Structure formats: structure tokens, C-alpha cells
Amino acid sequence: MAEQTKYVLDEADLPTQWYNVIPDLPEPPPPPLHPGTREPVGPEDLAPLFPQALIDQEVTTDRYVDIPEEVRDVYRLWRPSPLFRARRLERALGTPARIYYKYEGVSPVGSHKPNTAVPQAFYNAQEGVTRLTTETGAGQWGSALAFACAQYGLECEVWQVRASYDQKPYRKLMMETYGATVHPSPSELTESGRAILKDHPDSTGSLGIAISEAVEQAAQDPDTRYALGSVLNHVLLHQTIIGEEALKQFELAGDTPDVLVGCTGGGSNFGGLAFPFLREKLAGRMDPVIRAVEPAACPSLTRGKYAYDFGDTAGLTPLLKMHTLGHEFIPDPIHAGGLRYHGMSPLISHIYELGLIEAIAIGQQECFSAGVRFARSEGIIPAPEPTHALAACIQEALRCKEIGEEKVILTALCGHAHLDLPAYGAYLAGDMVDNELSEATLEASLATLP
């Protein structure tokens, strides 16, 4: 029989529950704090921003949460997503390693983001909310939320980081096609935006600023809530459908991963893939090394401080204990827009502190080199973000080649690059630079921690 390349599940195998890793950890992560009182935030502090169902999921101690049938129904448009064995890449590298990737680019918007956008829109609609606000960096999250809002008849208003608004007109058109309204951030529409523009009239924006604008708008209108595409516990919870499916697919393949790598912006695709495997590891059923990969220009886990910090630039969010570069940090304009966040999911940060995962940082030239290599062997052109994960896969596969070891490597290919091709253009033209973060810049930014 020919060698198998693709492991697909039936619709009937679509998971019925998301997995919450928190009750399986040796200790729970530190709670978010109210910036004024420094006491843990209560549900009433979050109610202006999120529907009750998501607030409950944010703090739940249940190991499993049922996926509503209305959500599974939308998931079926593209889920279960395929798991591929990268045989062509393996051959191109001449490695004895077996490389697998779980491909999330099959969703309507081309990334893993709808896995959480859909349930977030669903719970808001169910509680009578009529409009959602959000931020978007690379445009992936805004597109996902716009699509999800269209499924449940919600209005969607998106603040898109200025640099990406100007560079990625197709993402804006995609959001508008789904019915969303898109503003460049910083904008004149919010106090947070106006404050930035006053001091920096030509600001290219940041995720932190765009979050401030979206949060400010939601807090002012009782029918509007805010949606966040990464970082929070409920987002990572929804993304665990990736890892749950991958576990079933590894059963089909009759294999077990030794190394799991994923790119981390706010930590959601990484956590989504890794947590179900971490459950198996903590239960002693397998023992994969789990490795987060971040950009050298925005290295929150590897060079940030583990401290309470704001999730946004204006300081409107609760304080989150996380690996942070400082909430005023504005990363160099690297091409992986989805990885340009100053902080990290508090849950991933906590798990990193517990020593259950590793982290490395890689410069973007090596990442795009990996992306091109992957495209030329496997065919899929990876989004700029997962090129970081692929660069780490290739590093590991080449180590295996050197020492003649047959490791099994798994990664999440969390999106394709069809709307990010100018980044490949820059790489192919030799115009891409590695923006190393200097110690002085980092120190200055960390000095602003609350």
C-alpha cells in the first residue's frame, strides 16, 4: 500500500467537548487583578466586556466543557481538520524524523481563529448582545470574528492596527464582505486612540492600542461586548479542539509525538494543540517535549518578565500575570503580525514557569526560509506566524539527521499565507531584515510595568 499522507476524521468524530487543562496542573494560575484594588477581579468586573457563559468558562474548574450543538454545526463547515505527515519535507531534509502537521488553514478565513470566534459569537448572541468589538493585527482574528458574527446575526466592529490596515487591504475587504465595519487604529473614534494620535500623529499602531479602543467602545454600550482572539483561558479552551482531534489522528497513524512545537503570539494555537497532549503527559501516557516558538523581535516568554501587567496599552484591562515585554512595548514591524503582542497567555506563562514547556525565539529570516522550504515540498504556503513553528521543526529534524534519531515531531500549521504574500515578496527580494530587540529597549519598556 502507498504510504499514507493525510489522516482525516469523519464528521461523526468531531469532538463534543473542549478540554480545560487547569484542574490537571499541579497548581492553578494566579488570578487576574483589579488595577485599582489589586484584588482578584470578580465576574461583575468582567460583565461589561464579556457574556456570562464566557466569564464562567474563564474561571471554570471543570476538566471538560460541552461544545454547544449550534457551534459544532458551524465547526462542521471545515472540521475535523486534516493531520498531514510531511513526507516530502522529510525527504527534502533527508531526516529520519517523522514530521506531522495539523492544518488549520482549511477554515473559511484560513486560520485557527474561527475555533474560538464561533463559540464567542454564539454565546454573545444567546445572551442578547447585538454587537461585538475587537482588535486585529494581521487581520486573521478580525476576519474570523466577522465570519462568526455573520453566522449568528451580530454586528461586528474591528479596530485594525494601522500598519496592517495600510498593508493588507484584502483582509479589510474580507471583513467587510462578512458585514463588519473596520477602522484603522489608532482612530479618532475613541479616547485611547485620540490620546495616542495627539502624541504620535503618524503612529502605525499596535495590538495593545487597538485592544484599548475596542474595549473602550464595548464598555460604553450595554448592548455591545468585546471579543479577544487569544491570551484568555476561554480562548485557549476553545482551541483545544485542535489537540483533541490530533490525538485521534495519531491513533489512526499508530504513532506518538516526541516533540511538539507551535508558534506563540498570545498562545492560543499553541495551547490548543498542546494542552490535550499535556494532559496525556501529566497522566504518564506519553512524554513529548513541548516547545513554544516566538519571534526574536517580540520574545515575551524567552526575554520578558513574569509579572502583572495590563493586556492593553491604555491600561483598561485587568492586570494579568504573564510574561510581558511591557504594555507600552511596540515591536518592530515584523511580518508575522499575529505574533506582535507584548504579553503572553497567563495560562501558558504559568505552565512555562512550572517547567512543563520550553520556549525558543527565532529571527524572521530563518522562519521565512523554512516557510519557502515547506511550500516547495508540501505545497501549502504557511502564514508568516507558523513559519516560526516550521523553522523549529526543521531545526529538530536536522538534529535528528545529525545524530541519526527517529523522533516524531508534531506542529500546528495554524494558517496559510494567501493574504500575506507581500511578506514572502520581501523575503524573496532579499529585503527582509532581522530586528533583534536590544537590551536597552527592553529595559526601558519593562520600566513601565505597573
Ligand SMILES: *Cc1c(COP(=O)(O)O)cnc(C)c1O
Ligand atoms: C493570530 C494568529 C497567531 C497568533 O496567535 P496565537 O494566539 O498565539 O495562536 C498565529 N498564527 C496565525 C495564523 C494567527 O492568525
